[in-house]
Amino acid sequence: MLSTYIEVLRTLQYLYFDHFPLFYKLPFEFRQTKGKVIRVAKVNRNFDVVISLLPAILFTLAVLFCIIAMWLRSPLTRNPIGDVKMWSWLMVAIVCFCGLYFYTLWMLVYQTVGIFMLNEIFQYEEVLSKDSILARHSTMKPSPTEYFLLLLFKLTIWTFYLMTPGYATIVTFFGLDPLHPLFNFVLISNPQLRKFILFFAFNSEALLMLGIFTFKVGCVTIFLYEGIRVAGFFIGLVLLMGKMVISYLSSLSHLTDKYKSSIVHRSYRSHLKIYKVLMIIFQSLESPMKSTASLAIIAGMVGVSGCFFVLVKLPAVNEVYFTVACAMISVCGVILTKVILDTLGNLHVTSEKLLLHYKNLEIVLGMRANCKKLYLKEFYCLKAISIPVGLGTARFSKMTYSVKTEILKNMFESTINFLIAF
Known part of the structure; x- marks a missing residue:
């Protein structure tokens, strides 16, 4: 009934949970049982409390770095309102704050209740959909437009997963990352620190710049991977849950007739x-x-x-x-x-x-x-x-x-x- 939607979630699960480049997992994940039944399950991890806070810390740092970057760049710009980088950092700060709120609320505070709610909805919909009469009357088959959009989402998930390091390199190269003004400010205002770091770069300016660039690319890559994973998890879950509930209600309507x-x-x-x-x-x-x-x-x-x-x-x-x-x-x-x-x-x-x-x-x-x-x-x-x-x-x-x-x-x-x- 919802195989197309579930296929998108399976792609998300395969890339951003089962084969995620980073070493840790989110507090809970999608799991597929026999057939095409989706469940949400809590992930058992070592140092669970500490690891659960990592995405929240990442979003908090992103907001903080964006604010610092805007504060440092504002005096250097004639017209801050007309500056592309200022707008970029402002948008990222607001979106990251919203992401921090979503993650803290649903994956930390309401974690147990959220898992129970989702699995109850999935279970009831699964039981009702097994009835052959109800399945024949189901209206949850995606329209051609929805099918095209879902395939597009699936392709987008693969593209972002494979191209994220490239995107991070481009963003860092053009100085759009919020770490760029922060590093410049620290190195210019503290010559002793610059000399100390330069010592470990064998007194080579080129090697120092390459090391800083590589570090910034790594930070942006980690942030993009984590941001896309959290956003994809929530968006996919909202869409699937909405379609599941609509399918569930449609099945109840036919059950009443039966x-x-x-x-x-x-x-x-x-x-x-x-x-x-x-x-x-x-x-x-x-x-x-x-x-x-x-x-x-x-x-x-x-x-x-x-x-x-x-x-x-x-x-x-x-x-x-x-x-x-x-x-x-x-x-x-x-x-x-x-x-x-x-x-x-x-x-x-x-x-x-x-x-x-x-x-x-x-x-x-x-x-x-x-x-x-x-x-x-x-x-x-x-x-x-x-x-x-x-x-x-x-x-x-x-x-x-x-x-x-x-x-x-x-x-x-x-x-x-x-x-x-x-």
């Missing part, structure tokens, strides 16, 4: 209880999901707005490589944001349709008075499932399909206003 006579004549209410479990899972994590969704929207908006600003407002100072990179980030950011918001919006629409299906007149009118009273009492306790979210002045209580459209509109309006303001 056992309609038992619901009417024998007051069969298990379909309500199954839905209630899912509703409770989402309600229990409403607070962290709200902040996560809000920050994800902010990170996406900052990335897209910043890249559009560089493309539109700073063409004179742009190199070709930077223009292409900004264009790719902008396009991919818009597509990915729309895909995720579509998934979350469809989740709400599907759950509302299912609740209307539960209250089908044929079911309710066919029941005896006492059974109808119990059925409706339990039914009215059920609420539509949706992700809570809020963003600046546009504060939304729930992620509905109309809210999804409004968020996208606000993102584009913010980008245009940002371009006009500066």
Whole structure:
């Protein structure tokens, strides 16, 4: 049913978990059981507490170095607002802060609860999808557009994995890494330290510069690998979970049709209880999901707005490589944001349709008075499932399909206003 989505996660798992260039793993990972069933499992590691903090420390250092780099470069630039490097470091700092928040919240604070929630959803969807009648009626086969996008994501995962050291070398060569102004400041302001380091480079300036360049390339490579891994894990999990829940709700709808006579004549209410479990899972994590969704929207908006600003407002100072990179980030950011918001919006629409299906007149009118009273009492306790979210002045209580459209509109309006303001 969801083989295409699972194939993308398998690629991510194979490259960034099973064959990751660095020596440590994230606190939990994807695991595939028999067939094509995905589970999320905790990774058993030596020095688990220390290793779990490494990505958080990496994101924190990235934010700190970007702030220091902006502080050092600002006095040296006539127009800081028109400086490409300043904008690059600002965008990286904001996105890394959001990444730090996501990682700390879901992989450290809510680790156990998150694993339980995801596996419960996967398990229920797996059980329902085994029914041949439900599988025939499944609407979770990807459309040609989705199939193309998922194949594109899979190709992107491979490309980033293989080309990351090359990207790191290019970024460092053009001085776009935040370590560049920091190293220059330290070596210029402290001649004794420079002489000390030069001694270990056999008093060769060329060897010293090569060593510093290699060190910076290594640091940027590690950061890019870890950033892509964490981002890929969360984005892949959100997409798969959203599609799983939609598939789960669609299966429940067909299950209601299948056992309609038992619901009417024998007051069969298990379909309500199954839905209630899912509703409770989402309600229990409403607070962290709200902040996560809000920050994800902010990170996406900052990335897209910043890249559009560089493309539109700073063409004179742009190199070709930077223009292409900004264009790719902008396009991919818009597509990915729309895909995720579509998934979350469809989740709400599907759950509302299912609740209307539960209250089908044929079911309710066919029941005896006492059974109808119990059925409706339990039914009215059920609420539509949706992700809570809020963003600046546009504060939304729930992620509905109309809210999804409004968020996208606000993102584009913010980008245009940002371009006009500066």
